[in-house]
Amino acid sequence: MSLLGIAWRTIRQRLFTSLLTSLSLALGVALVVATLITAGVVKRAFASGGGLGYNMIVGAKGSPLQLVLNSVYLISRPIENISWDFYREFLPAAERPDGMAGRYAASVQTAVPICMGDYFRGYRVIGTNAAYFDRMTTVDGGPFRFAAGVNFRDDDFFGGVLGHEVARRLGLAVGDTFSPTHGADDGAVHDPFRVTGILARTDTPVDRGVYVNMEGFFLQEGHAKPLDGESASTTPAAQAQPAGGGGRPAPLPDAQREVTAVLVTTASIPGLPAELMAMGLKQAINEGRDGQAAEPVREIRQLLDLFVRPLELLLLLVTALVVIVSAIGILVSMVGSSLERSRDVAIMRALGARRSHVLATVLIEAVLLAGAGGLAGWVLGHLLVASIGPLITTNAGVSVGVLSGAPLAELLLVPALVLLAVGAALLPAIAAYRTDVARWLQGPG
Amino acid sequence: MDRPVIELVEVRKSFVMPGGEERIDVLDIPEFRLDAGAHCALEGHSGSGKSTLLNVISGIQRADSGRVVICGTDIGSLPEPARDRVRADRLGLVFQQFNLLPGFTALENVLVAMAFGSGRADRGRATDLLSAVGLGHRLHHKPAELSVGQQQRVAVARALANRPRIVLADEPTASVDAAHQQQVIDLLRTTCTEHGVALLVVTHAPEVAGQFPHRLRLEDFNRAARTPAR
Numbered sequence: 001m002s003l004l005g006i007a008w009r010t011i012r013q014r015l016f017t018s019l020l021t022s023l024s025l026a027l028g029v030a031l032v033v034a035t036l037i038t039a040g041v042v043k044r045a046f047a048s049g050g051g052l053g054y055n056m057i058v059g060a061k062g063s064p065l066q067l068v069l070n071s072v073y074l075i076s077r078p079i080e081n082i083s084w085d086f087y088r089e090f091l092p093a094a095e096r097p098d099g100m101a102g103r104y105a106a107s108v109q110t111a112v113p114i115c116m117g118d119y120f121r122g123y124r125v126i127g128t129n130a131a132y133f134d135r136m137t138t139v140d141g142g143p144f145r146f147a148a149g150v151n152f153r154d155d156d157f158f159g160g161v162l163g164h165e166v167a168r169r170l171g172l173a174v175g176d177t178f179s180p181t182h183g184a185d186d187g188a189v190h191d192p193f194r195v196t197g198i199l200a201r202t203d204t205p206v207d208r209g210v211y212v213n214m215e216g217f218f219l220q221e222g223h224a225k226p227l228d229g230e231s232a233s234t235t236p237a238a239q240a241q242p243a244g245g246g247g248r249p250a251p252l253p254d255a256q257r258e259v260t261a262v263l264v265t266t267a268s269i270p271g272l273p274a275e276l277m278a279m280g281l282k283q284a285i286n287e288g289r290d291g292q293a294a295e296p297v298r299e300i301r302q303l304l305d306l307f308v309r310p311l312e313l314l315l316l317l318v319t320a321l322v323v324i325v326s327a328i329g330i331l332v333s334m335v336g337s338s339l340e341r342s343r344d345v346a347i348m349r350a351l352g353a354r355r356s357h358v359l360a361t362v363l364i365e366a367v368l369l370a371g372a373g374g375l376a377g378w379v380l381g382h383l384l385v386a387s388i389g390p391l392i393t394t395n396a397g398v399s400v401g402v403l404s405g406a407p408l409a410e411l412l413l414v415p416a417l418v419l420l421a422v423g424a425a426l427l428p429a430i431a432a433y434r435t436d437v438a439r440w441l442q443g444p445g
Numbered sequence: 446m447d448r449p450v451i452e453l454v455e456v457r458k459s460f461v462m463p464g465g466e467e468r469i470d471v472l473d474i475p476e477f478r479l480d481a482g483a484h485c486a487l488e489g490h491s492g493s494g495k496s497t498l499l500n501v502i503s504g505i506q507r508a509d510s511g512r513v514v515i516c517g518t519d520i521g522s523l524p525e526p527a528r529d530r531v532r533a534d535r536l537g538l539v540f541q542q543f544n545l546l547p548g549f550t551a552l553e554n555v556l557v558a559m560a561f562g563s564g565r566a567d568r569g570r571a572t573d574l575l576s577a578v579g580l581g582h583r584l585h586h587k588p589a590e591l592s593v594g595q596q597q598r599v600a601v602a603r604a605l606a607n608r609p610r611i612v613l614a615d616e617p618t619a620s621v622d623a624a625h626q627q628q629v630i631d632l633l634r635t636t637c638t639e640h641g642v643a644l645l646v647v648t649h650a651p652e653v654a655g656q657f658p659h660r661l662r663l664e665d666f667n668r669a670a671r672t673p674a675r
Contacts, residue, residue, distance in 0.1 A: 001556040001566050013548025347544045350505060351603070352533020352561035354526045437505050438496075441540060 003357060007364035010344070014337055021333040022373035028322040029377025029417065033410060034384040035315055043308050053137035054110070055278055057294050058082070058090070058285060059261035064294035065303060071114060071261045072296050073205045074124040078116050081225075081258035086290040087113050090262055107281040109267040110135045113259040115217050118180040118190065123166050125180040125210045127217025130154045133161060136263065138202050149174035149197030157216040157248060160193040163209045164201040174198060180210065182222055190220040214259075218252035225256045264293075319413070326373070327420035330366055334428040345432045346440030359433045366425030367418055374414035448517070450535075450610050450643045451479040451502055456511035458497055459669075471497045472508070473669040481610065484634060484644040486654035489663030493670040495647045498663065499613050502645075503536050504528030516610050533561040537604030537642070539633070541616035543596045545588040551575055551599045552584040555606050562607035574602040577639075578632060594625040601632055605640055612637055614646040618653055630656060 001009075011018045059067040060080035069076040089102035090111035096102060112135070115127035133144040133151040144151075147167075152159030162172055172178060177192040193212045201207060217223060266278045278295065285293040334341075345358050458472035471494040479485055489495045500506040501513055504520045507528075513521045516535050520528050532538075545554050555571040575584055578598040580591075588596050597617065604612050614633060618626040630646075630653055637644040646657065654660050664670045 001553060001560045003560070006557060006560065009549055009553060343544075344546055344548075347546055348557065348561070349529070350503070350532075350538055350540075350544070351558045352529050352536075352607070354529045354561070356526070357561060438500050441505075441544060 003361050004364055006348075007361050007368060010341075010361070010365055011368060014340070017333055017337060018369060021329055021369055022376065024329045025326045025370060025373025025417070026377035026380055028326045029374050029413065030380035030384055032319045032322050032413060033378055033381025034388075036319065036410065036413075037381065037385045038388075039308070039312060039315055043304065043312070053139075053141075054112070054263040054265045055295060055297070056264040056266060056282065057261050057296060058086075058264055058291050059294070061289075061292045064292060065299050067261065067292065067294045068296045068299040070116065071263065074126075074208055078260045081115075081260055082262070082291045084254050084257035084259065087111070087259050087262050089290075090264060104281060104284065107267055107277055107284075108264055110263075110265040112136060112263045113214060114261050114263060115214055115223070115258070116260040117223075118182055118217070118220070119185050119187070120166075120178055120180045120210045121170055122185060123163075123170075123208055123210050125212060125217075127212050127214040129214050132211060132263075133197075133199075136265070138206075139204055144202075144206075145200040146197045147200040149195065152196045152211075152213050154213065154215070155248065156196065157213050157219065157251075158191065158193045159196040159216075160210060160212040161197045161199060162195055162211070163207040164199050165207040166210055167195075167198040172198075178210070180212070180220075182220070188221055191216070215251050218257060219249060224252055225258045227255065323413070323417050323420055326370070326417060327424040330369055330421045331424035331427060333369070334362070334366065334425055335431075338428050338431055341428070341432060342435050343440055345435040346437045349435065349437040350441055355433045358435070359429045362429035362432050363422055363425050366421045366429075370418045370421030371414070374417045378410065378414060448481060449478040449514075450481045450516050451477070451645070452512070452514040453477040453502070454512040454514075456501065456508045456513060457669075458494075458501055458506070458508050470669040472501065472667055474498075474511070474667050477666055479611070479643055479645055482638075482641050482643055483659060484637065484657050485646070485659035485661060486657035487645060487647045487661050487663055488649060488651070488654050489647070489667075489670060490649070493663045494667055495663055496615060498667070499538075499615050499645075499647060503538060503613060504532050529561075530563070533558075534563050534607055535610045537606070537609040537612040539597075539600050539604045539612060539614040539617050541619045543588070543600045543620070545596055545599055545603075547588050550585045550587055551580055551591065551595075551602075554588075554599055555603045558603045558606040564607060571602075571606065574605055575599065578602050578636065593621055594628060597621060597625075597629050598632060601629075601636055605636060605642070608640070609642060611643045611645065614644065616648055617646060618648065618650060626650070626653065 057067055057071045059071065059078075060082050062079035066076050066079055070078050088096055090104050090108045091102045092105045093099050093101040110131065112128060112131045114132075116124060118125035118127075130151055130153060136144070138144055146161075147164060149161075152161055160178070166172070172195055174195050174197060176195045178195065179192045180190045181187040182190060193216060199206065264281075266281055269277060282293040282295065285291060341362075345353075348358060348361075349355075453474050454476055456472055456474045456477075457470070459468045459470045461468055487495065487498075497506065501508050502515065504513075504515070504523075508521055511521065512519050515531055518531055520531050523531070546557060549557060552568070552571055552575060555574060556566050556568065559566040559571065572581070572584060575581060575598075578601055580595060580598055580602070583591060583595060588599070591599065600617075604614075612633070617633060618629050621629055633644060633646065634656075636642075646653070648654055
């Protein structure tokens with residue numbers, strides 16, 4: 001029988017106490033793992049949002065952070081809309097009816113409009129044009145890939161593309177139709193759009209978006225900007241002919257159009273750093289009265305610095321405390337059983353066990369308790385994260401599952417716990433090491 | 446003449462009394478020998494130093510002076526780990542209270558003893574030993590599930606686990622009812638005879654001591670025991 005076997009048998013001998021000790025460890029570790037994973041996933045999701053193929057967002061004046069959260073992460077509320085004319089200032093001559101380049105066109109490589117405010121079964125609906133998926137890139141710099149189908153065409157007013165998670169969760173496929181609702185899930189039901197494509201997974205907020213052709217979006221009830229003297233609710237939409245209706249409806253007149261934001265990729269000119277170009281454009285926009293420009297990377301970095309990093313430090317502190325409390329739990333458990341242990345130790349010593357054997361057995365016992373508790377807690381933590389995943393998705397806009405992880409912290413947690421447990425077990429181990437065999441085995445005589 | 450497996454020469458052992466000012470002599474043995482394969486009963490009154498003698502012979506306690514030679518090795522000069530090794534390899538101990546590990550089965554109690562010896566833990570041998578003492582059908586029972594007599598048998602099997610040269614038994618019948626006393630002594634003597642192991646049984650029961658070919662009183666060779674304990 002090995003020392004490991006002896007330690008394991010000793011644990012089983014005190015099964016109830018051992019289980020309680022491991023359970024308390026497991027619960028502590030589960031809490032830490034769940035917190036670390038959630039914090040890590042949320043942080044990574046926000047950090048990755050800065051590289052969504054555009055480096056600037058132009059929207060209505062207000063909080064730049066709100067503009068970024070709404071446009072990039074599909075959380076929070078839109079600030080307000082910006083005018084169609086203002087949007088056109090970012091377009092090159094070829095894309096404007098007057099044949100003249102917009103005011104900011106020289107500084108812009110790509111400008112994609114987005115219109116927001118509708119929902120489809122809990123997911124945000126984004127009205128945009130085909131350029132979103134044709135000309136912008138994903139986080140890794142490559143083009144958007146479709147898991148099924150293709151991008152909608154600009155002349156297909158009622159075509160739509162679904163993010164990977166939306167299609168998976170709602171069980172929608174290419175060819176299916178869906179009807180967004182106005183303003184909220186219980187708002188007025190709009191005309192149906194047809195799914196032309198489903199995006200491959202990107203692990204970004206794009207996975208949670210329902211993208212529809214902006215032209216169809218404009219034609220929905222309440223989406224047309226009221227003309228002077230009208231209210232939005234009474235403004236008739238153009239004669240829409242939704243998916244399956246055949247023929248193309250007349251587009252909404254420019255005078256009635258608005259967009260929520262414009263996703264801008266600034267141009268890069270040889271000899272001029274891209275940052276300088278972006279800075280100049282941002283300054284020019286912000287000095288005007290039509291809207292504001294925000295840089296997602298900068299806004300998110302500020303958000304991380306202001307809230308996430310201090311929170312991380314707090315989490316690290318909590319983690320350290322949980323691990324220390326867990327180790328103390330092991331110490332209390334082992335010290336509590338030291339009387340019973342002393343007799344066993346004395347017997348083993350009488351059988352020829354060296355003090356080092358005894359010391360090692362107690363430490364192995366601590367490692368087994370901590371290891372079992374730690375691993376159980378790790379699994380429990382992941383299950384916990386999976387179970388609250390939908391809640392995190394709703395509130396933070398990122399998807400987490402049972403396999404989500406915080407690799408470095410998790411890798412360190414259980415070994416750190418085991419090390420601390422060994423440290424805590426040193427006290428009872430040394431007590432066992434010093435057990436007076438003669439006293440414990442003393443008989444008359 | 447057989448080479449002695451236990452040889453004590455001018456062995457002294459004393460303890461400090463509680464309070465720390467007075468020492469009490471427990472052992473003062475000019476000479477004691479036990480030959481290989483010999484069976485010997487050692488009697489003595491309470492407090493005569495029987496348990497201390499067994500502790501010194503087994504290396505659990507160190508003599509203050511003198512030579513304690515076990516199977517040719519003076520364990521008095523060895524560091525504690527080496528004494529532990531001698532105890533594990535060459536001595537088998539049977540205690541008055543059996544001292545089985547309560548969380549371990551009969552088989553595991555024997556295997557644990559093997560774990561501390563030089564050889565490997567031999568499950569087959571452990572099973573054979575338990576079968577030899579009539580416990581082949583109780584291998585996986587814990588001490589609490591065994592009768593007093595069965596527990597003592599496990600203790601005997603455990604004492605023989607590492608093929609010792611000597612078995613030291615400290616009052617092996619004191620916790621056993623009269624009906625089982627004889628069984629325990631028979632078991633010890635038969636088993637030790639079969640394995641060619643020297644047996645030193647400490648007892649204060651004359652009917653037990655009377656069955657051994659060699660019968661000694663500790664007071665006869667321990668000068669410290671002649672002085673009444675204070």
